[in-house]
Amino acid sequence: MTLDDLRRWEDSGACWRVVRRGPEDVTVSLLRCDGGEEVDRFVSADPEILAHLGDRVSSEQKI
Known part of the structure; x- marks a missing residue:
């Protein structure tokens, strides 16, 4: 999974x-x-993904 994905x-x-x-x-x-x-699940250590997620626990939380 990439950040673009x-x-x-x-x-x-x-x-x-x-x-x-x-x-x-x-x-x-x-x-x-x-x-x-749940449709899928992934594990990532990608710094871009980690930065995008930040401290949020779900996409329902706004940046």
């Missing part, structure tokens, strides 16, 4: 939620656009 996910109206935040990486659940069912 995550942004496309958000732009399509779908949601994400942080499942686990470790010292060096994060696990993110990708959810349907209604915020319900």
